[in-house]
Each structure stands twice: as structure tokens, then as C-alpha cells.
Amino acid sequence: MTSPSPLLYDTYYHIYNRGINRENIFVQERNYAHFLNLYSKYIEPIADTFAYCLLRNHFHVLVRTKSEEETLKVFTDDIRRRRQRSPATRDLNQAQKPLGSENERIQYPSKKFSDFFNAYAKAINAAYGRTGSLFQHPFGRVMVTNDIQFFRVVAYIHQNPQKHKFVDDFREWKYSSYGVILSEKPTRLKRDSVLDWFGDKKQYTDLHAEWVAEEQSRKFSGDDFD
Template sequence: MPRQARQSSQTGIYHIILRGINRQIIFEDDEDRKKMIRCLQLYKEKCQCGIYGYCLMDNHIHLLLKEGNDPIANFIKKVGVSYVAWYNHKYQRCGHLFQDRFKSETIDDEQYLLTVLRYIHQNPVKAGLAADLSKYPWSSYSEYTGDSTLVDADFIMGIFAGEQEKAVMYLKTYMAEQGEATCIEIDDSAKPTDKQAQLLIQEYVGANTLAELLVMDKQKRNEVLQKIKKLNGISTWQIARITGISQSVIARA
């Protein structure tokens, strides 16, 4: 079945979700996140596009973009190619890191623009990664409430108020409210089969066989298990069944 053509935004603004292939973790540490921020900054300038919001999660990225000289797809491709080349070199891996086709939705009015920005900023809180919006360092929320380096904050702040202090106050209040609109989301409801999970774990670990996990020293094995447990859709029970390692050992890792 042919792919459905993407809708074009009347405003040129899009909500983009770029996710790891097979739900893979794409940010292992803060160095990785900083590299992604640099990639976004570099190609924002080269493609002359606008960035109104972002949030880096463990296995996916939310972006709120204004199309520039290049189509949005070209911007995403350039950012992805640059980051993946760096990531693969760092972790001595090869192959794809992101899904081939990113998810997108059009933003055609100011109200939905603000709704999506709030949704993006609230992602870490809803995922249990932060107690409140200000405590998560890898979203654009801090750029709206402090110094802006990557996002084009003036456009959004101008919607709230002409005076900076009032705009920040109104923005904080709005971002803390619970929204009712449904934005595009990452669907992790589909659980992988044992065979799919086995191949995913084996590829992620970089081992020829999963039996290698059984003969690793305890510290290295636990480090590997910690990474495996971050793979969305795979339970400790499934990991235990596939690897032969007890659930209690996996849970303690």
C-alpha cells in the first residue's frame, strides 16, 4: 500500500515526532542530548527554519518547526544523518537509528500552536521523568522562562503579551494547565513478539548470541540489562524468558 502524502500546513508550522527504530533509545547520556541540540542549531541556521519548541525524550524527539528554505523533511533528514553518524561512531555501531518515516501534523492556528507547545513541554512530567516542567533540562520550556538559545521565543511570547514579564507569567500559567486536545503521539501499545524482542536485544547489545549475557561479569551484565530495560514494550518477564536470566536479577540490575 502506498504511503499517504503528508498534509501541508497553511502556516508552514508542523509538530514533528522523530523516534528511534524499534523503539530504541537514542540518547544514552547528556552528551548525546547536547549533540542533538547542536545539530538542531546548525541546520536551523543552514535551512533558515524556525524552532518554536522541542523536547528530547529517551527514545524520541518532539519538535515544533516553522518551514524555512528547505522542506521540513530535508531539515529532519540532515539533522538525523548528522546525529546518527556521530552516535554510531561514539558507540561503535552501524545502521539506522531513527525510523524511516517521522510523524507529523499541521499547525494551522495560534490556539493549536500553543496547545501543541504545552503538550510537548508536559511530556517529561507525564512520563515521570520530572516533577514539574521547570525540572526537565531537555525541553524548550526553560528557554521560554529564561534565556533563549535554540528556539525563536519572541513569536510565541508575543501571542501571550507584549511585555516580557507578563508574557512569561501567562506562559507559565498556560503550560501548567491540563489540556484536552489530542495531539499526535508515540504509540508504544504494540508489544514485540519474543522473536522480535530477541533480535532487538541482540542488535542493541551488540552480541552474536544472547548466551553471551550469561557469561559476562556481573557489573558489565547489569549495565547491559539496565539499557535493555529502557527499550519500550519489552517487560522484565519477557527479557527473562528470552535470555535465561532470572527476573529477580533483571529487576535488581
């Protein structure tokens, strides 16, 4: 299988992944919170998040990777921290070496997602006595290139629990950003940007209801990502 291209800077992506062999990636309710905590640690420094949905055996997120300047600052800070933690790299010669190769810099956004998946898999393996990979490789990604696609992917992500019959109404699913966007509670999600795209809260709710009722989510997404 050909390896996918690395994630680009300052680009919108629909990113998704599922458990290997369709295995559940969330075993207990507490796993959802741990997933989001690790997501905050690994992904928020390198990407803004606009929508998400976590299901038992897979998840979806809509993100925009940060600019090259923002990302490389995180990258160089990361390299410095790792060198400081390693006694072998504290001498002057090591300190004067370049902070990562060009290829490492290019691969960094993709690597942070891989690091996130590995950290979560390690926690699940330790908690439930399993071994090996938890997620499929490589993770899925589709570039989002225009406003219409953005609307459609947001709706597709939010309607997933209903599509997979976890609930009768997607609005009831707790592990989704649908309600977060309507809430007034503090959030790191780019709530205002999403509402600006849709126009306002009424258009946001109306369009979601319309698309789901007409079973248009698959058509609007441009593909069925499961």
C-alpha cells in the first residue's frame, strides 16, 4: 500500500480512524475522556478543531493544521525538550546541531497524530491487558477545500451515531461536538468559526436536521467514510 502524503500546513482535513479489525477503541465511558485529554495534548498544538464525533469503534474530526510558522515553533520546542531530557544530548556539540531534519519538519503534523494514536493505544492496552495495534494504519484523511465541503463534512461527522444506529437521534449522542457548538460553555473547539460558516445557530440546527432527514449526509460528504 502506498503511504499517504504528509499532512500539509494550514490546511483543512477530515481525519478519521477505526479500531483494527473493527475492534472497539472505547471500552468504557472513561475512555472517551482520556481520548480527548490526549487529543488536547498531542493535536491542539498543531491543529485547530472544528468538529468531532467519537463512536465505539471509530472516530471523526475536522481540523485545520496550523501555519508552518506556528507548527515549526512547536516542533523546535519539542526537539529541545527531548534533548534536555536525554543525558547523551546535553553536551555542546549536540546542542549546536540543527533542530531536526527537513523531512522531520515536513512529517511533523502527521507524526503528532501517530503519536496521539500510539499514546491512546498504549493506555488501552495497559488498562485491558491487550497487546499490539489498536488503530488501522494509516489513518484516513481527506482534504477539505471549500465552504460547501466544510458544511457537508460537519453534518456528516455529527450524524454518524444515528447512521450507525447507536442512537435514534444524533443530537442525543454525548461524544460529539454537535451540542458543544450550541453551548455557551468554554471550549477549545472553534465554535465561533463553525457558526460563522453556517450563519447562526438556527441555520446550523436547521441544516443538520434537513440533511439527516433527507438522508443526504453521504451525498454531501462526497464519500462514505464509515
